[in-house]
Structures are given as C-alpha cells and as structure tokens.
Amino acid sequence: MAKRSSAISELIGRLPDPDERGLLSNIEKETVDSVVSQIYEGGRRSLRALIGLLVEPGRGDDVKPRYALHCLAVRMCRPDEEKARRAFARTLAMQLGGDKPKAVQKYLIRQLQVAGGKEVAAALGKMLQDEELYEPAAQALVAIGNGAAGQLRNALPKVDGKMKLTIIQNLGVVRDTESVSALRRAIGDDDREIRLAAGWALANIGDAGSVDLLLKAADAEGTYERIKAAKACLLLAEQLLDAGKKNSAVKIYKHLLSTRSGSDEAYICDMANEGLAAAAK
Amino acid sequence: MPKTEKVTRRHFIKGSIGAATAFTIVPRHVLGGPNQTPPSETFGAALIGCGGRGNGTFNAMGLEAKKLAICDVKFVGREDNKTIYTDFRRVLERKDIDVVAIATPPHWHALISIAAMEAGKDVLCEKPMTRFIAEGRAVAEAEKRYKRIFQVGTFGRFGRSRDPRSIEIHKIMASGLLKNNCKGVHIKSGGLKVKQWSGMVNAQPQPIPKSLDWDMYCGPSPLRPYHPHRHGGTHRGYWDYEGGGLADMGQHHYDPVQWVYAKDNTSPVEIEAYAPPAHQEACGMWGWVELKYADGMTFVFDSTEWGEPYNRKQAREVLLTDLSEEDQKKIKEMPDPEPLVSFAEAVKTRKRAGGNADVANRSATLLHLANIAIRTGRKLQYDPVKERVIGDEEANRLVNQPMRAPWHL
Numbered sequence: 001m002a003k004r005s006s007a008i009s010e011l012i013g014r015l016p017d018p019d020e021r022g023l024l025s026n027i028e029k030e031t032v033d034s035v036v037s038q039i040y041e042g043g044r045r046s047l048r049a050l051i052g053l054l055v056e057p058g059r060g061d062d063v064k065p066r067y068a069l070h071c072l073a074v075r076m077c078r079p080d081e082e083k084a085r086r087a088f089a090r091t092l093a094m095q096l097g098g099d100k101p102k103a104v105q106k107y108l109i110r111q112l113q114v115a116g117g118k119e120v121a122a123a124l125g126k127m128l129q130d131e132e133l134y135e136p137a138a139q140a141l142v143a144i145g146n147g148a149a150g151q152l153r154n155a156l157p158k159v160d161g162k163m164k165l166t167i168i169q170n171l172g173v174v175r176d177t178e179s180v181s182a183l184r185r186a187i188g189d190d191d192r193e194i195r196l197a198a199g200w201a202l203a204n205i206g207d208a209g210s211v212d213l214l215l216k217a218a219d220a221e222g223t224y225e226r227i228k229a230a231k232a233c234l235l236l237a238e239q240l241l242d243a244g245k246k247n248s249a250v251k252i253y254k255h256l257l258s259t260r261s262g263s264d265e266a267y268i269c270d271m272a273n274e275g276l277a278a279a280a281k
Numbered sequence: 282m283p284k285t286e287k288v289t290r291r292h293f294i295k296g297s298i299g300a301a302t303a304f305t306i307v308p309r310h311v312l313g314g315p316n317q318t319p320p321s322e323t324f325g326a327a328l329i330g331c332g333g334r335g336n337g338t339f340n341a342m343g344l345e346a347k348k349l350a351i352c353d354v355k356f357v358g359r360e361d362n363k364t365i366y367t368d369f370r371r372v373l374e375r376k377d378i379d380v381v382a383i384a385t386p387p388h389w390h391a392l393i394s395i396a397a398m399e400a401g402k403d404v405l406c407e408k409p410m411t412r413f414i415a416e417g418r419a420v421a422e423a424e425k426r427y428k429r430i431f432q433v434g435t436f437g438r439f440g441r442s443r444d445p446r447s448i449e450i451h452k453i454m455a456s457g458l459l460k461n462n463c464k465g466v467h468i469k470s471g472g473l474k475v476k477q478w479s480g481m482v483n484a485q486p487q488p489i490p491k492s493l494d495w496d497m498y499c500g501p502s503p504l505r506p507y508h509p510h511r512h513g514g515t516h517r518g519y520w521d522y523e524g525g526g527l528a529d530m531g532q533h534h535y536d537p538v539q540w541v542y543a544k545d546n547t548s549p550v551e552i553e554a555y556a557p558p559a560h561q562e563a564c565g566m567w568g569w570v571e572l573k574y575a576d577g578m579t580f581v582f583d584s585t586e587w588g589e590p591y592n593r594k595q596a597r598e599v600l601l602t603d604l605s606e607e608d609q610k611k612i613k614e615m616p617d618p619e620p621l622v623s624f625a626e627a628v629k630t631r632k633r634a635g636g637n638a639d640v641a642n643r644s645a646t647l648l649h650l651a652n653i654a655i656r657t658g659r660k661l662q663y664d665p666v667k668e669r670v671i672g673d674e675e676a677n678r679l680v681n682q683p684m685r686a687p688w689h690l
Binding site for chain 2 (some may be wrong): 024026223
C-alpha cells in the first residue's frame, strides 16, 4: 500500500504547479492526460491510493490529488467507459460514512455528482442524515436522477431543520408524486422556508389534490411569503392546464382574482385573467 | 389628482386608461417645479449588488429612477432595512419599488431576476445573464409569465441593429435563404481575459469578514470555505459563481453578433473545444471553442492565451453574393427589422426590451456550451429546441445544476 501510494505521489507530482498567484497558468494538456491515463490504467488500487492522498483543507497540500481525481471522474464519463465508470463510482461510494474527514468525503460526493449513477444512490442516501454531508449528497442524487426520489423520500421522516428543507425542496425538483402526503403536511410547518419549499414542490409536481392547501397558503400576510405562494399557485395552475385539469386551474385563477385587489398586485390579476382565457379555449 | 399624492409608475399605468389626460394637463412645475420630471415618470428603483458594476448597472437603466434601496451581502452591520439591506427578499417586498438593477455575481442573477419579476418588478440584470443554461430558460419563463420587462446588461446589439451592413447580414440570415449552406465564420480572437479571470487552485480557508454574509453570498452555490479570491471581482474565476473570462466577456461580444446573424431563437448544434483538462472549481486556461449552427454558421472563441491558435477556418462574413441574383433581390426588398426597444422605453411602453430574457438566454447559452465543452473535454451535440446536450449525461448535469436550499429555480 505504501509502495502504491508512493508511486501515485510520484505520478501526480508531474502535474503542473500553481503559479505565484495560485493559478494553473502553465498547464500542458499532454502531461495531464498522460498522468490521468496512468492512474486509470492502475485500476482500483491506484484510485484508492489517490483517494488516500486527499486531506482536509488547511491540513496539507492535496491540490494535485484533488485535480487528478476530478480529471479521472471526467474521463470516466466518456461514452465507452460505462463499466469503468461504475467501478469508479462504487469505489468512491465505499469511502462514505467511514472515518475519512468529512471535507474529504464531501469532495468524493462532488465527484460522484460528476460521474456517479444509480449504483451509488443508496450510499448517497445514507449521507442525507449527516449534518455535514446532506447538502452535497442531495445535490449529487438530484444530478444522478435515477434512484434519487426513493432515497430522499426515505430520509425525510428522519431529519429536521435545514436537512428537512433540503430534502423537501429536492423532492419537488425530482417531482416525486409518492411524497405528496408528506409535502402536504409540510405546508403547515412552523418554518417559513419549509412551508414555501413544500408549496413549490407540490406545484412543481402538479398535484391537483393540493389546490386548496396552496390557495390557503397564498392568502398569507407576509409579503415575501405571499409572493412565493402566488407563484406556487400560478405554477400549479399551469401544470393543471397542461394536464387537462381545467376546473382545478380555473379555481386557482378565480381565487387569485378575488384576493389580489390592490393595485400593486394587478399583475397577478392580469395573469389570472390570461389563465382563465386559456382555460376557456 | 392632489399635488401631494405620491404616484408610483405602477399606479400610473393602472389608472392611465381614460385618465392620461388628467396628467397631461397638469403643468410640470405644479407637480415638481421647473425642469422636474413629473412623478408619473419617476420610478422607484433598487440596486441589488453594490460592487464594482453596481452604479454603472443602475445608471444603464436610462430611467428617471429614484434609488430607494441598495442591497449587498457585504453590508452586514450597516443595514437598516429602510435604505440599506443585506437580503434582497426584503427589498422586493417593497411596494414603492418598480424596477431593480442587479449587479451581483452571476450565480445570483437568475434567482434574483425571477424573484423580482414574481414581485412585479422590471429587471435590468448584469451579464452574463446566468451561470448555467437551465437558469436562462427559467428567467425567460418568468418574464413571460409575469409580463415584466427584462433586459440583460449588455447593449452592443442596439448599435449593430442600426448599422446598415449588419442589417443586411441580419436580413440574409433571417430570410432562411442560405438554409444549410451558410459559409459564415465569426471569430472572437483575444480580449477574453482568460488568465486574468482564472481561479486559484490552492486557496486555503480564511476567516470570514464580519461585514460579509458568506452563506448568503454563496447562495445557491456550494458553501465553500471562505477565501477573498472567491469574492469581489475575482469571483469570476470560479465555476461556482461565473465561468472565467469566457463567461464574463463572451456575452458582451457575442450578443450583438447573435443578433447580426439572426440566431436569437436558436443555439449551436455542435460544440468542440481545445483545452487542457479543467479544474473542478477554478476556471483556467483554454485555447479555443468552435460552435456550429445547423445552417453551417460558425462562431469561434479563440482565447490566444493558451496552446496553438485556432486555425481550422478563416473568418468569413456572410455576403449578399452568397445568394443567387433572384434571392439577392428578395433581400433588398425585405423591410428592415424593427428597431430594438431600450430598457427605459420598454418599462414605459411595456413593449419587449431588445435584450430580453429569450435572446439573452441564447447568447448566454453560447458561453455555457463553450464552457461545458471545455469542462467535459468532449465534442458535444446540442438540441436547441429541448436545450439539452444529446447523449452526454455528464454534460447535461452542467446544463441544469442542483442548487443549495432554500434556493431553486
């Protein structure tokens, strides 16, 4: 292991050094490609040795190992590298949840956002409950797509605060219809951001059963919340119109028309009128 | 109308039908004294992002605008939430603000533009319009949904749209007569500040200044350890906030070119870059990027700062003589395009601005596609209708990037 680590260190030592300003201004493509190819050829052992060189920020110089790992992640995304990509992703995923510093695990998750697939969704899902890793894990899952909804949905009951907000928002991003019940409950949360995220998520999913909930939220008194809740209503109405659920869309538009009487909200009424006209066609 | 009543632009427009004469007969000096702008033409405005471009962006609105609020994440300790803010959401709650100028780093451009339009405001937003492609489509949808005015902060197309030679080229390209036989090649050579706007690869964490809300600054982008190079101009060197010199300068150059070549409603279908492997966080050196449209028109970014210079094709204008004599006649008989509408005129008349969100999204897409080609190291095929890369999963993860909660498109 030490021998492999030493060999990797020597190899990545050939990568360019930053200049006096910290920039990679003197960079030769052929040199970088050659180093990355040799790490690639070294297979899983080289990859593990490379990962072993990563350290927490401020605890040493791992500029070159980080760069090399990212170049390798990008290389794994070539169309003819699917098998190698899965092996790469699994090797990174196996490092998560262990005793590596959180900052290093975070970096590995960022590389999984580049090169990971559904084979690492479960490993990322476990990180959704980690206070330092939940955000990059959620982003990696959403980027991967396949398998993301289930992991987010399973983690939701187990988290609170910012983690809960992140998961609710991303359930909306992936449009998980199976989360609708949980999202409806979240509309009544004490936390404003969670309420807003849940409303938007339901709108983005296009859940017709949430119309009344969103209309009630749209009557909020706080200006920012009122603006965002109106957005969710309009978004939901558009989704419903597209899905042919005109009656529900009309209900939204009529409610907005009747509750936005101030001249400062006239533009909302204009949109509601346009929506009604579209629904009438 | 009582002289003492404060009239905002919004109230004016709502009451203008059948009531416009009530304003025109009131002398200017009664309302505001000699040489004073009538209140009906004075707009309440806010500046969000008060760094190096702030005042320039605000003044670029070209409106009689009263700056009622300034907002920046570096105003911690100074904010009074009456005129000085650190949170743009509080600014947008104000009913006396009609227009906002946005001069934050680009990773905030789309979100604040959308939020402002949701709140009923018109927007002038600095370039580059966005940080990634999907943001641009979201801004365009918000502009359409809320019927607000949006203008990106680059104005070269206005001058080009009045230039006779540019008009001729525009008409040739808009006519479709060249179809798949366009031999035009436009090369932007140099002036892209590639090294100047590169990021540090060895930045070590530093204490966050007390006056800076770093979490809010990072916003939708990853919450990285603080370093001053990531903030205040040099933010341009990081994928998290911008896209290097290509993103910073590219829209200035190619937005007017896009108009000239009548490409406002489409995007290139093939993109190829010559560059070393890109760093994961810091924008760096690159050689050139070639972007080809379906009709054959080619745009090139040639940095001249790394590697061999671009030499695949020679620059070549589109010429009237590229067409048959019969088709040339058609071009000469075509009416000139309608003049582009300035931001100020758009705000007052509600006509669409010349640099609106749809066209600005397309010119920003050029930069983003170029950077995606640099970052993936692969030749890309792009679908300009679906606005997705074809057959490249990693590339599409850069077309639409996840955001940190509570921020989302």
